[in-house]
Amino acid sequence: MSKFSQRKKTRRQFLVDTSKGACGVGFMGLGLAGYSNQSQSFNPQMLRPPGALVEADFQSACVRCGLCVEACPYDILKLGRLFQPIATGTPFFLARTNPCEMCEDIPCVFACPTGALDPTLDNIDDARMGLAVLIDQENCLNFQGLRCDVCYRVCPVIDKAITLEMHRNTRTGHHAVFIPTVHSDACTGCGKCEESCVLEETAIKVLPRNIAKGELGAHYRWGWKEKEKAGHSLLTEPVLDLPDRVPEVLK
Amino acid sequence: MKTSHTLGEEAIAKKGWLLANRFLLLRRLSQLSILSFFLLGPLAGIWILKGNLSSSSLFDVIPFTDPFILMQSLTSGHVAIFQAFLGAGIVLLFYIVVGGRVFCSWVCPVNLITDAAAWCRRKLKLRKEKVLSTQWRYWILLMVMILPLFTGVMTWELVNPVSAFHRGLFFGMGTGWVLFLMIFLFDLLAVENGWCGHLCPMGAFYAVVNKIGFIKVDAKNREKCTDCLDCFNVCPEPAILKGPVHGQKKGIGTLVNDMNCTNCGRCIDVCAEDVFVITTVLNGKNSLAKVEIIK
Numbered sequence: 001m002s003k004f005s006q007r008k009k010t011r012r013q014f015l016v017d018t019s020k021g022a023c024g025v026g027f028m029g030l031g032l033a034g035y036s037n038q039s040q041s042f043n044p045q046m047l048r049p050p051g052a053l054v055e056a057d058f059q060s061a062c063v064r065c066g067l068c069v070e071a072c073p074y075d076i077l078k079l080g081r082l083f084q085p086i087a088t089g090t091p092f093f094l095a096r097t098n099p100c101e102m103c104e105d106i107p108c109v110f111a112c113p114t115g116a117l118d119p120t121l122d123n124i125d126d127a128r129m130g131l132a133v134l135i136d137q138e139n140c141l142n143f144q145g146l147r148c149d150v151c152y153r154v155c156p157v158i159d160k161a162i163t164l165e166m167h168r169n170t171r172t173g174h175h176a177v178f179i180p181t182v183h184s185d186a187c188t189g190c191g192k193c194e195e196s197c198v199l200e201e202t203a204i205k206v207l208p209r210n211i212a213k214g215e216l217g218a219h220y221r222w223g224w225k226e227k228e229k230a231g232h233s234l235l236t237e238p239v240l241d242l243p244d245r246v247p248e249v250l251k
Numbered sequence: 252m253k254t255s256h257t258l259g260e261e262a263i264a265k266k267g268w269l270l271a272n273r274f275l276l277l278r279r280l281s282q283l284s285i286l287s288f289f290l291l292g293p294l295a296g297i298w299i300l301k302g303n304l305s306s307s308s309l310f311d312v313i314p315f316t317d318p319f320i321l322m323q324s325l326t327s328g329h330v331a332i333f334q335a336f337l338g339a340g341i342v343l344l345f346y347i348v349v350g351g352r353v354f355c356s357w358v359c360p361v362n363l364i365t366d367a368a369a370w371c372r373r374k375l376k377l378r379k380e381k382v383l384s385t386q387w388r389y390w391i392l393l394m395v396m397i398l399p400l401f402t403g404v405m406t407w408e409l410v411n412p413v414s415a416f417h418r419g420l421f422f423g424m425g426t427g428w429v430l431f432l433m434i435f436l437f438d439l440l441a442v443e444n445g446w447c448g449h450l451c452p453m454g455a456f457y458a459v460v461n462k463i464g465f466i467k468v469d470a471k472n473r474e475k476c477t478d479c480l481d482c483f484n485v486c487p488e489p490a491i492l493k494g495p496v497h498g499q500k501k502g503i504g505t506l507v508n509d510m511n512c513t514n515c516g517r518c519i520d521v522c523a524e525d526v527f528v529i530t531t532v533l534n535g536k537n538s539l540a541k542v543e544i545i546k
Contacts, residue, residue, distance in 0.1 A: 017384065017386070020384070021384070021386060021387065021389075021390035022390070024387070024390070025387075025390040025391055025393070025394045026394075028391070028394065029394045029397075029398055032394075032398060032406045032407070032409070032410065033398060033401060033402050033406060035406075035409060035410075036398075036402045036404050036406040036409055037402065039404065039409055056403050056404065057328075057329060059327075059403075059404040059405065060324055060327035060328050060329040060399065060403060060404050060405060061324060061329040061331060063305045063306045063316065063317070063320045063321065063324060063331075063335070063405075063408075064303075064305050064320075064408060064414060064418060065302040065303055065305040065306030065307060065316075066302055066303055066418060066421065066422050067301055067302040067306065067307070067308065069422060070292065070293070070301050070302065078422070078423070079418060079422040079423070081419065081422075081423055081424065081425030081426070081427055082410075082415050082419070082424075082425060082426065082427030082430060083425065083426050083427065084425060087404070087408075087409060088408065088409045088410065088411075088415060089305075089408060089414065089415065089418055111301075113302075113306045113308070113314055113316060113331075113332070113334045113335050113338060114306070114316075114321075114324065114329075114331035114332060114334075114335045115329075115331055115332035115335075116329075119332060
């Protein structure tokens with residue numbers, strides 16, 4: 001009997017051990033869960049490689065092996081280090097210093113063993129690493145009427161991803177301004193524009209698409225597009241004619 | 252037993268230094284060559300292994316994926332592409348053959364840190380105190396596998412020192428080295444074999460794999476044991492030796508069949524009487540025979 005009691009745990013001991021383990025690990029788990037929640041909203045300027053799944057999916061798919069980093073011929077990708085403001089070990093690049101060179105054979109995607117970088121991406125122009133946003137119109141030289149145009153010139157998808165839109169220069173009254181305008185259907189988010197912006201702090205920034213893009217309500221329609229689609233006005237009866245409002249000063 | 256007895260003294264006197272350290276030397280060779288296979292690529296442009304221990308490819312052909320990390324990926328809700336499962340299958344098969352925790356003592360780079368701490372502990376003659384249950388790691392393993400169900404991401408990989416250390420060696424450590432210093436100090440000052448033997452869920456995972464491990468250590472010649480306790484002092488999981496070495500009266504078999512055994516082979520090294528041998532489960536079956544009686 002004494003042999004047995006030495007080896008076997010009493011029920012009391014078992015319950016004590018179990019609750020010790022459960023409590024300790026519970027504490028640890030709570031802390032970790034909180035930390036991992038934050039890890040999904042770290043530095044938005046740390047951009048994911050081409051073909052990356054949306055952030056939450058990416059973080060559950062990426063095994064942090066660094067094969068994409070070693071596949072990158074331009075040494076652009078880095079892996080997040082412990083205590084950096086990005087999920088530990090996941091790949092990123094910074095557009096301002098090292099924008100993506102958009103290789104046609106996309107070696108980083110090819111190297112990914114888990115599908116965190118979507119293997120169905122076969123044309124680098126379809127990559128959506130982020131979206132360039134001309135975020136500071138007050139300092140952008142082109143907005144002031146100067147012909148900097150650098151972001152437009154360096155864009156690998158020039159005239160599709162960035163166009164120059166001519167507007168009247170209201171400051172001088174008799175010149176034009178050429179507004180660099182990003183088109184989200186063509187911008188890959190490579191970051192060449194952000195890298196080359198001549199300002200001290202860049203006026204055009206590549207942001208994750210979920211931050212950069214707005215979205216219409218599902219019910220919303222553009223009247224003129226619907227009209228074009230239908231080939232005629234969608235209103236059969238004359239529009240209700242409301243009284244025109246006369247400006248107060250003219251009364 | 253002399254009081255001035257140093258660990259492995261008799262073994263060195265009897266077998267010679269080389270034989271009394273052969274498993275240690277082989278293990279260091281294994282650890283360092285795996286590190287250099289990874290390092291030769293970025294440093295010298297000779298690509299043998301690409302990636303890191305989480306996932307890698309050998310000569311750009313054979314994929315390896317750590318099944319522990321793939322499991323977390325699965326529970327966080329992502330089904331990886333075939334290549335990852337193939338890689339995990341290869342790795343799993345390998346560890347089933349050689350014993351799961353062979354990862355811990357022959358591959359894992361953190362072992363270099365914790366072995367250094369254990370060595371310092373022995374040199375400083377720090378007392379052994381049992382302050383932490385060795386079962387903690389299994390609780391942590393459970394947590395690591397369950398948390399992704401709620402967070403949707405691989406939560407443990409945000410802090411996992413094992414993968415972070417290996418990754419850091421090739422892709423930059425940053426301030427992460429503080430964590431590894433902490434592990435060293437924890438093992439040295441707080442708990443003996445604290446990280447590997449009590450907390451690490453990765454080791455716990457491979458211990459579970461070890462349940463069907465094929466290669467085992469066997470205390471085959473235990474009748475020759477002189478009770479010098481060198482094997483207990485050098486073993487990173489000393490509790491597992493008790494039965495096989497001293498359990499004759501209780502009818503416990505000689506096979507070191509506990510899943511926590513890392514197959515490091517240090518007990519074979521330090522034993523002057525050659526009590527231990529490496530064997531397979533098949534050969535060791537008869538050494539197991541009487542274990543049922545005790546239960």
